[in-house]
Amino acid sequence: MLNINNLHVDLEDEDKTILKGVNLSVEAGKVHAIMGPNGSGKSTLSYVLAGRDGYKVTEGSATLDGDDILDMEPEERAAAGLFLAFQYPVEIPGVGNMTFLRTAVNAQRKARGEDEMSAAEFLKVIRAKAKDLKIDADMLKRPVNVGFSGGEKKRNEILQMAMLEPRMCILDETDSGLDVDAMKLVSEGVNALRTEGRGFLVITHYQRLLDHIKPDVVHIMADGRIIKTGGPELALEVEKNGYADILAEVA
Amino acid sequence: MAQSQAKRSLTESRLGGLSVSAGGTWATVARNDALARVQEMGLPERRDEYWKYTRPDSLTQAEVVEAAIFDGGDKEVFDGLDRLKIVFVDGVFDADASDDFALEGVAIERLSDAAAADIHWAKDLYGALETRGQTPVNRPLAALNTAAATDGIVMHVTGKVSRPINLIYHHKSKVSDAILHHLVKIDADADVTILETGPAAARLNKVMEVDVADDAGFHHVRVQGRDHERRAVTHMFARLGHRSAFKSFTMTANGVLTRNECVIELTGDDAQAHVAGAAMGDGDFLHDDTVFITHDAERCESRQVFKKVLRNGATGVFQGKILVKAGAQKTDGYQISQSLLLDGDSQFLAKPELEIYADDVACSHGSTSGAIDDEALFYLRARGVPHGTATDLLTLAFLAEAVDEVEDDALREEIVSLLEGWLERRRA
Numbered sequence: 001m002l003n004i005n006n007l008h009v010d011l012e013d014e015d016k017t018i019l020k021g022v023n024l025s026v027e028a029g030k031v032h033a034i035m036g037p038n039g040s041g042k043s044t045l046s047y048v049l050a051g052r053d054g055y056k057v058t059e060g061s062a063t064l065d066g067d068d069i070l071d072m073e074p075e076e077r078a079a080a081g082l083f084l085a086f087q088y089p090v091e092i093p094g095v096g097n098m099t100f101l102r103t104a105v106n107a108q109r110k111a112r113g114e115d116e117m118s119a120a121e122f123l124k125v126i127r128a129k130a131k132d133l134k135i136d137a138d139m140l141k142r143p144v145n146v147g148f149s150g151g152e153k154k155r156n157e158i159l160q161m162a163m164l165e166p167r168m169c170i171l172d173e174t175d176s177g178l179d180v181d182a183m184k185l186v187s188e189g190v191n192a193l194r195t196e197g198r199g200f201l202v203i204t205h206y207q208r209l210l211d212h213i214k215p216d217v218v219h220i221m222a223d224g225r226i227i228k229t230g231g232p233e234l235a236l237e238v239e240k241n242g243y244a245d246i247l248a249e250v251a
Numbered sequence: 252m253a254q255s256q257a258k259r260s261l262t263e264s265r266l267g268g269l270s271v272s273a274g275g276t277w278a279t280v281a282r283n284d285a286l287a288r289v290q291e292m293g294l295p296e297r298r299d300e301y302w303k304y305t306r307p308d309s310l311t312q313a314e315v316v317e318a319a320i321f322d323g324g325d326k327e328v329f330d331g332l333d334r335l336k337i338v339f340v341d342g343v344f345d346a347d348a349s350d351d352f353a354l355e356g357v358a359i360e361r362l363s364d365a366a367a368a369d370i371h372w373a374k375d376l377y378g379a380l381e382t383r384g385q386t387p388v389n390r391p392l393a394a395l396n397t398a399a400a401t402d403g404i405v406m407h408v409t410g411k412v413s414r415p416i417n418l419i420y421h422h423k424s425k426v427s428d429a430i431l432h433h434l435v436k437i438d439a440d441a442d443v444t445i446l447e448t449g450p451a452a453a454r455l456n457k458v459m460e461v462d463v464a465d466d467a468g469f470h471h472v473r474v475q476g477r478d479h480e481r482r483a484v485t486h487m488f489a490r491l492g493h494r495s496a497f498k499s500f501t502m503t504a505n506g507v508l509t510r511n512e513c514v515i516e517l518t519g520d521d522a523q524a525h526v527a528g529a530a531m532g533d534g535d536f537l538h539d540d541t542v543f544i545t546h547d548a549e550r551c552e553s554r555q556v557f558k559k560v561l562r563n564g565a566t567g568v569f570q571g572k573i574l575v576k577a578g579a580q581k582t583d584g585y586q587i588s589q590s591l592l593l594d595g596d597s598q599f600l601a602k603p604e605l606e607i608y609a610d611d612v613a614c615s616h617g618s619t620s621g622a623i624d625d626e627a628l629f630y631l632r633a634r635g636v637p638h639g640t641a642t643d644l645l646t647l648a649f650l651a652e653a654v655d656e657v658e659d660d661a662l663r664e665e666i667v668s669l670l671e672g673w674l675e676r677r678r679a
Contacts, residue, residue, distance in 0.1 A: 078635035094648025108635035
């Protein structure tokens with residue numbers, strides 16, 4: 001589904017290379033996790049895949065179902081089925097959460113040549129999904145993420161994911177800033193979306209999240225590369241011994 | 252203060268092309284007094300401090316700069332609303348296009364009829380608030396208006412008026428030079444909503460004097476434009492009694508030159524004055540909001556909320572002042588002026604001022620100028636919202652604080668749809 005091949009990325013404004021040849025394939029129906037120390041390039045990978053400005057791809061490719069996503073605008077990647085749950089969801093004063101979501105859902109549908117969702121239908125669907133994530137009517141009415149707590153922002157990300165039904169979900173440190181209850185809620189939201197046709201790439205510092213969202217494959221990233229790949233036990237090893245052993249092992 | 256020769260000749264040249272209409276005694280006196288004020292002050296020039304950011308030349312010269320008639324094929328603003336329509340074409344009242352003036356709670360007359368009467372309540376208002384508004388800053392174009400206004404409407408509001416009164420202005424002549432003067436006198440406990448729509452003339456000089464008695468309410472929504480070449484200078488003078496409310500919102504879409512002045516005196520305790528504006532300018536556009544609010548009573552609240560969206564070299568100007576007099580304790584004053592610059596060619600010039608002589612007040616002011624937030628834009632696009640739609644959403648969000656000052660839902664929705672239309676046309 002998602003194929004990243006020898007991806008090299010520089011920061012546009014500085015002469016600095018962040019990703020130095022990332023190779024990664026996420027299959028439909030699977031959950032891949034990426035762990036790694038600070039500054040290893042995990043968040044950069046998620047931003048480059050989502051199409052954020054400020055990065056320059058110098059080598060390699062990334063495709064979603066065979067289509068080159070690096071050539072697409074961010075909105076085209078979204079319509080193609082890619083979703084990034086932000087580490088720091090952006091506050092947008094003046095834009096209602098509901099308006100935002102409905103605009104996004106219908107823009108994607110339109111881009112795919114599908115019929116737009118009516119206001120009534122949208123309301124019905126969002127109410128049900130919001131309820132599962134314990135998002136109340138007030139949160140739906142308020143401006144996007146404005147005044148939301150850390151946990152509310154992350155739940156709002158998952159709500160967007162549930163509404164947009166992407167095929168490839170990237171979660172960038174979704175566990176950061178969450179207490180145990182919020183993490184459980186968010187994980188349940190993610191697990192509910194796990195289906196045969198959908199792939200997940202979960203970026204996290206900690207094993208904790210992976211107790212709730214059980215990965216099929218775990219990758220360790222360091223200095224802009226995937227240095228080790230294994231099963232769920234690899235995350236446990238990191239939890240127990242830190243990254244030092246693994247880094248030493250591949251050095 | 253001695254006037255320069257240039258100022259004197261500018262003023263004489265403009266006045267030479269105008270005549271003071273004949274009327275009843277009171278009107279003739281008021282007009283001649285105003286004429287004397289104009290001569291005393293002289294018309295504004297670029298080097299006058301108050302006109303530092305906006306060139307007054309085209310507003311003060313005798314000749315009108317030709318303004319092509321613009322027909323964007325727009326539907327009439329507020330056409331779905333039950334309102335009383337009063338129509339002016341190039342600054343002249345059009346009886347055929349207007350509704351009958353009969354409306355419960357308000358007595359409406361044409362200015363010329365009121366002026367012809369020897370005794371009329373308008374005597375105490377016409378030019379009176381304008382005169383008060385000449386201190387501490389001169390507004391000679393308003394005095395010129397009082398002296399030479401050729402038409403207008405005078406309204407005496409005695410009750411809660413059920414339907415809005417819509418003053419509709421059409422611009423049909425390329426060289427029209429309209430001078431309109433309206434009076435709104437609102438008795439205690441009375442309430443009225445006035446709508447103003449349309450571009451009016453090639454050049455418009457308009458004054459509205461509003462006297463709001465105790466516990467009374469004045470609601471005003473104005474839509475200027477869209478007419479690309481017209482020029483306008485407008486003044487709104489208001490005096491507020493105890494517990495009264497003054498709420499005014501103006502949307503401006505294009506127009507080569509607009510100077511909207513608003514001069515409000517809070518003279519009764521616990522009164523409220525909210526003035527807001529949303530202006531969108533594309534290309535050859537200068538929009539100037541000049542606001543002066545004087546707190547001269549206790550526990551009054553004032554808000555100034557002005558937002559401008561500028562592109563392709565458009566210019567926005569804001570001069571806003573809150574003056575809190577000694578004794579105006581517990582004043583709550585708020586002022587914000589912001590511009591969203593959609594490109595590097597546009598500019599925003601702001602002069603926010605506070606002058607406070609009371610010691611127990613809360614006043615805040617802020618002025619910013621910025622571009623579309625890249626982080627927010629990316630967030631929207633990452634959710635599949637195309638670049639253009641995302642920019643529009645963020646632009647409307649930027650304007651929201653000003654637009655939200657319109658309390659009536661139907662009026663606010665109409666404003667939002669006009670703003671959306673403006674944005675959409677620029678995306679096509």
